[in-house]
Every structure is written in structure tokens, then in C-alpha cells.
Amino acid sequence: xxxxxxxxxxxxxxxxxxxxxxxxxxxxxxxxxxxxxxxxxxxxxxxxxxxxxxxxxxxxxxxxxxxxxxxxxxxxxxxxxxxxxxxxxxxxxxxxxxxxxxxxxxxxxxxxxxxxxxxxxxxxxxxxxxxxxxxxxxxxxxxxxxxxxxxxxxxxxxxx
Numbered sequence: 001x002x003x004x005x006x007x008x009x010x011x012x013x014x015x016x017x018x019x020x021x022x023x024x025x026x027x028x029x030x031x032x033x034x035x036x037x038x039x040x041x042x043x044x045x046x047x048x049x050x051x052x053x054x055x056x057x058x059x060x061x062x063x064x065x066x067x068x069x070x071x072x073x074x075x076x077x078x079x080x081x082x083x084x085x086x087x088x089x090x091x092x093x094x095x096x097x098x099x100x101x102x103x104x105x106x107x108x109x110x111x112x113x114x115x116x117x118x119x120x121x122x123x124x125x126x127x128x129x130x131x132x133x134x135x136x137x138x139x140x141x142x143x144x145x146x147x148x149x150x151x152x153x154x155x156x157x158x159x160x
Contacts, residue, residue: 007138007145016042016137017058019146020049023133027054028078032108032129033116037137042144043118046135047085050116054080063087063118069102071113082113089119104128 010016023046027033033050035043044063052058054076064070064087072083084107107115108129117123136147 006149007140007147009140009143009145010042011143013042013045016045016144016146017049017052020046020051021053022049023135023148024050024053024076026133027076027080027114028131029080029110029112029114030108030129031114031131031133033114033133033135034120034123035116035118035135035137036120037144038139041137041139042146043135043137044087046137046146047083047116047118050114051083054083054114056083061085066090076114079112080114082110084110084113084115085118086115087118088122092119092121094122 008019010019027050035046037043044061048058048061051061051072051074054074056072056074060072062070064085068087068090070085072085074080074083086102086104086107104115104117107113115129132151134147134149134151138145
């Protein structure tokens with residue numbers, strides 16, 4: 001169910017994972033996903049669903065907070081073969097740009113991959129990839145809400 005303002009209510013982690021699975025059909029190689037939300041809001045759970053929707057093993061997905069970056073093998077539409085998953089939480093507020101440390105430029109140049117970044121606060125506001133999907137999660141009662149938006153255009157999967 002889409003709530004007022006284009007937010008999708010997710011009552012539990014299973015619904016969050018299913019939302020990620022549904023979003024996978026919207027993706028193309030080269031896409032950049034920026035995941036925002038408080039700690040524990042379900043960002044990694046959403047990635048688990050994306051991996052499942054792209055034909056990968058969701059059991060391999062874990063939060064890369066301490067290792068900063070993981071890559072999952074997938075078999076998605078349009079030739080997507082990898083999902084790069086970065087978690088920049090520990091790099092927030094550093095003076096040096098974190099995307100250079102992690103090789104984000106090289107990941108975004110991967111012609112067979114989608115890149116998902118948790119805690120993208122310190123990334124430049126635009127120009128990283130031709131297609132950028134903003135995924136915002138927030139707490140709502142016992143569940144969560146998700147907003148998915150392509151740069152300035154609402155994501156078709158969640159249109160009312």
C-alpha cells in the first residue's frame with residue numbers, strides 16, 4: 001500500500017525484502033542506488049531483496065559496515081551480473097572523499113553491475129551515474145516506510 005506522499009508502508013522485514021525484490025525489475029546495469037535511513041531501518045534487508053530479485057543468493061547479504069564493501073553475484077535483467085554493496089557509515093564526516101578510497105568510480109564503470117550505497121551523505125549530489133535511485137526508509141509505528149525515487153521522477157514500481 002502506498003501512503004500519502006508516495007511512501008510504501010512495510011509492516012515487517014519480509015515486506016522490506018519483498019519491496020527490494022520488486023525494485024530489482026526496474027534496474028539496469030550502471031544504476032546507482034542511494035539508501036538513506038536511520039540505523040536499523042532496513043537498508044541491508046532491502047538489499048537482500050534486491051539480490052534475490054536479481055537472481056542472486058540473498059543468504060550471502062550482510063551489512064558491510066566493518067568491511068565497507070561487498071560484491072554479490074547475480075543474474076539479473078539486461079545483463080546485470082554483480083551488485084556492489086557499500087556501507088559508508090564509518091566514513092561519514094571524513095575530510096577526504098570516501099568514494100575514492102573505495103574505488104566507487106571503478107565500481108560505477110562496471111558495465112555489468114548495479115551499485116548500492118548505504119549512508120551516501122558525503123557523496124557528491126549529482127553526476128555519479130546516469131541513473132540514480134534514491135531509496136529512503138523511515139520508521140512508521142511498528143513498521144517502516146519506503147520512498148523510491150529516480151533522481152526527480154517517481155519510481156514506477158511504487159506509483160499509486
